[in-house]
Amino acid sequence: xARPFGVPAGQLAPLPRSFFARPSPEVAPxxxxxxxxxxxxxxxxxxxxxxxxxxxxxxxxxxxxxGRTPRTEVMFGPPGHLYVYFTYGMHHCMNVVTGKDGxxxxxxxxxxxxxxxxxxxxxxxxxxxxxxxxxxxxxLTQALDVDRTLNGVDLxxxxxxxxxxxxxxxxxxxxxxxxxxxxxxxxxPWRFAVRGSRFVSSPRP
DNA sequence: TGATAGATCGGCT
DNA sequence: GCCGATCTATCAG
Numbered sequence: 001x002a003r004p005f006g007v008p009a010g011q012l013a014p015l016p017r018s019f020f021a022r023p024s025p026e027v028a029p030x031x032x033x034x035x036x037x038x039x040x041x042x043x044x045x046x047x048x049x050x051x052x053x054x055x056x057x058x059x060x061x062x063x064x065x066x067g068r069t070p071r072t073e074v075m076f077g078p079p080g081h082l083y084v085y086f087t088y089g090m091h092h093c094m095n096v097v098t099g100k101d102g103x104x105x106x107x108x109x110x111x112x113x114x115x116x117x118x119x120x121x122x123x124x125x126x127x128x129x130x131x132x133x134x135x136x137x138x139x140l141t142q143a144l145d146v147d148r149t150l151n152g153v154d155l156x157x158x159x160x161x162x163x164x165x166x167x168x169x170x171x172x173x174x175x176x177x178x179x180x181x182x183x184x185x186x187x188x189p190w191r192f193a194v195r196g197s198r199f200v201s202s203p204r205p
Numbered sequence: 206t207g208a209t210a211g212a213t214c215g216g217c218t
Numbered sequence: 219g220c221c222g223a224t225c226t227a228t229c230a231g
Contacts, residue, residue: 053223061223071216089213091224108223138224181223202206 005046006116011035012164017156020079024054024098024105029174029192031096031107035115035166039159040145045117047134047144048166049109050197053179054190055095057104061185064104074152076104082161084141084151091138092147096155096163110180110191111135113199114143136201169194177205 002009015034020027031052038045055062063072063085074083075097083095083106095106112134114121121133121143134140141147146161155163177191180203193200 055223063223066217069217085223086215087222088224089215089222093223095223110223136224142225179223183222 005037005044007035007046007166011166012037014156014158014162014164015080017078017080020096020098020155021100022098024056024107025188025190027096027098028052028054028107028190029171029176030168031109031163032174032192032194033167033169035164036109036112036144037158037162037164038117038144038146039161041120043117043120045120045144046115047112047140048115049112050199051109051111051191051193051201053108053110053192054098054188055106055108056188057099059185059188061179061182061188062104062106064106068104072104075106076102077152080154080156082146082150082153082155084146084148086148092141093137094141094146094150108137109140110137111193111199111201112140113197131198135199139201175205 031049034049036047057064064075068076078101081097095108097106099105114133125143133143153160173195175193175195176189179191193205
């Protein structure tokens with residue numbers, strides 16, 4: 001079979017919008033094993049998602065909790081788009097918008113396994129070991145050159161960034177745990193990771 | 206591995 | 219003003 005970017009061609013088809021139009025706790029584990037295909041700097045970067053977190057409307061840990069604001073506008077928009085925010089004065093984090101238009105829910109992408117474009121990622125991150133290139137939400141955005149200029153882009157149509165089919169991870173290969181870096185909403189076990197993957201961020205679930 | 210401090214600024218109270 | 223869906227360096231064990 002043809003392997004355009006180091007993966008079978010069939011895995012590069014974008015996920016349909018209907019995939020994202022579900023509650024985030026349902027979409028988040030289903031994103032594991034999917035591929036991020038990023039076109040930047042004249043080349044194509046590919047990474048396999050290994051860790052995600054769900055954020056819902058009515059969830060005190062979610063940016064959407066206090067309602068619609070200029071920052072969270074995209075989160076309340078139609079599913080299948082990218083929500084990027086800036087935090088701690090220096091980091092960007094990226095989310096996939098989920099649920100129905102108007103819902104205010106999203107899935108934070110926390111870690112991925114680098115598949116293609118390792119050298120470009122190493123260059124942007126200033127790190128050599130593959131295990132550390134994409135292991136954390138801000139590391140992921142830095143390596144893939146994602147910032148607020150990509151806020152709101154369509155992940156189904158592309159072309160800047162696409163979430164492709166990849167190969168979904170079986171339920172018994174998924175670890176569930178507490179979300180990281182929050183002080184409220186800890187009762188919702190909405191962190192999902194590929195069991196045993198060395199590309200997952202710490203603390204390990 | 207675990208705990209801790211510092212960096213640095215936009216968003217919202 | 220306060221604090222954050224974080225990261226890195228550094229120190230202790």
